[in-house]
Amino acid sequence: YDVIHAHWIIPQGLVATLVRSIGRFKLAIVVTSHGADLFALNGKILTWLKRKVVKSSDKITVVSSTMKSYCVRELNVSSEKVIVQSMGVDLQNRFTINPAKKRNPFGLVFVGRLVEKKGAKYLIDSLPKVLSRYPQVHLLIIGDGTLEFSLKAQVESLSLMKNVTFLGAMQNSQIPNYLNENSIAVVPSIVEDNGDQEGLGLVIVEAIGCGCTVIASDLPAIRDVVSDGHTGVLVESKSSDALAAAIIKIIENPELQQMIKENAKNYVNDKFDWRGVGQRYNEILSSFPGKSCD
Numbered sequence: 001y002d003v004i005h006a007h008w009i010i011p012q013g014l015v016a017t018l019v020r021s022i023g024r025f026k027l028a029i030v031v032t033s034h035g036a037d038l039f040a041l042n043g044k045i046l047t048w049l050k051r052k053v054v055k056s057s058d059k060i061t062v063v064s065s066t067m068k069s070y071c072v073r074e075l076n077v078s079s080e081k082v083i084v085q086s087m088g089v090d091l092q093n094r095f096t097i098n099p100a101k102k103r104n105p106f107g108l109v110f111v112g113r114l115v116e117k118k119g120a121k122y123l124i125d126s127l128p129k130v131l132s133r134y135p136q137v138h139l140l141i142i143g144d145g146t147l148e149f150s151l152k153a154q155v156e157s158l159s160l161m162k163n164v165t166f167l168g169a170m171q172n173s174q175i176p177n178y179l180n181e182n183s184i185a186v187v188p189s190i191v192e193d194n195g196d197q198e199g200l201g202l203v204i205v206e207a208i209g210c211g212c213t214v215i216a217s218d219l220p221a222i223r224d225v226v227s228d229g230h231t232g233v234l235v236e237s238k239s240s241d242a243l244a245a246a247i248i249k250i251i252e253n254p255e256l257q258q259m260i261k262e263n264a265k266n267y268v269n270d271k272f273d274w275r276g277v278g279q280r281y282n283e284i285l286s287s288f289p290g291k292s293c294d
Contacts, residue, residue: 003028003285009037009053010046017056028288031057034087035221038067039197051075061085061284063200066220083284086200086224088277091269094173095209098180106137106251107182109212111175111203114145119188119217121147124154124164125240130247131163137247139186140178144169179210183257184250187216190237200224204232205272208264213257215246225272231264 004020004027006012013031020029031053038050054060054077062068063086071077089095112118120141130137141151141164148166155164167178179185185207191197197219204214204225214232216222226232233250235242250257270276 001027003030003288005030005032005281005285006057007032007034009033009050013053013057014049017053021056028059029057030059030061030285032061032063033067033071034063035067035197035200038062038070040192047074054081058288059083059284061281063087064221064224066224085280085284086272086277087202088274089202089205089209089268089272091205091209091273092275095176095179095206097209097211098176101177101180103183103211104138104181105183105254106134108137108139108184108186108247109142109178109182109207110139110186110188111142111179111207112187113143114141114147114151116147117190117192117197118143118145119190119238120151121154122190122238122240123186123188123243124151124158124160126243126247127160127163128158129241129244131160133248134251137163137251139164140182141166142168142170142175142178175206176210179207179212183213184247185212185214186243186247187214187222188237188243189217189219189222191219197221202272205268208232208261208268211261211265213250213260214264215243215250225268226264227267230260231267232260 004016006016009031016029020027054075060071060082062082062084065084068082068084071082072079110120110123114120155161187201187204200221204216207214214226216226216232216234217237218234219237226234228234233246235246
């Protein structure tokens with residue numbers, strides 16, 4: 001092999017650098033961090049290991065600009081060694097607009113693991129204020145996780161059972177159907193107390209590809225996809241009131257919604273489509289002397 005491309009700093013990046021060191025193999029190592037491995041694995045030993053891996057690898061790719069800043073600042077990596085390159089989304093065949101689907105103008109959809117950093121509880125808390133204006137609004141929650149029970153209890157305590165449906169986890173191939181049937185995708189992510197946060201949030205790109213207007217928390221990584229008022233709407237993190245106001249604003253302004261959707265579709269097609277991302281990774285992996293990924 002000429003190049004090892006290890007996804008996640010720990011454990012895969014650690015294993016790759018150890019194997020090369022022990023076996024004295026003449027190969028290049030590219031390590032890709034997706035977010036949680038960079039932000040959440042802290043403490044003296046884990047931070048030391050992360051620094052060891054990134055310094056031992058030949059190149060680091062990260063999926064957002066805020067992750068690059070973190071690598072340079074916290075892991076003492078040279079800026080030239082870190083490349084910002086997201087993963088890709090199939091925007092040509094899978095996450096596309098289906099004109100045969102009837103879109104619900106009052107339909108909201110959340111796609112993600114039901115864990116703290118995804119912020120679903122703030123979205124649920126925003127619904128009473130939204131429903132006071134538009135009682136026909138309905139939220140679909142796609143995903144499962146450790147907070148599923150508490151989120152369902154929250155829905156019951158707020159008497160939202162008729163307006164919220166939990167669909168559970170599903171295959172990636174099924175998700176476009178629901179994105180095409182709803183108008184607004186909400187991504188209420190937060191930064192956890194341990195520092196864990198979104199690396200990028202490709203669910204935003206998937207939703208845009210299917211024709212949804214995205215409302216998302218104003219977090220550094222999310223800004224790589226969402227420009228407020230241009231390709232989506234950004235709101236204060238952990239603010240149910242801000243989420244409610246944004247949802248109402250989008251429902252009440254179909255012209256703004258259409259403009260945002262068109263801008264966003266053009267942006268993600270250029271930056272996040274699988275074919276373009278694949279070509280850029282080909283260039284990264286082929287950039288070492290004597291190596292080729294053709």
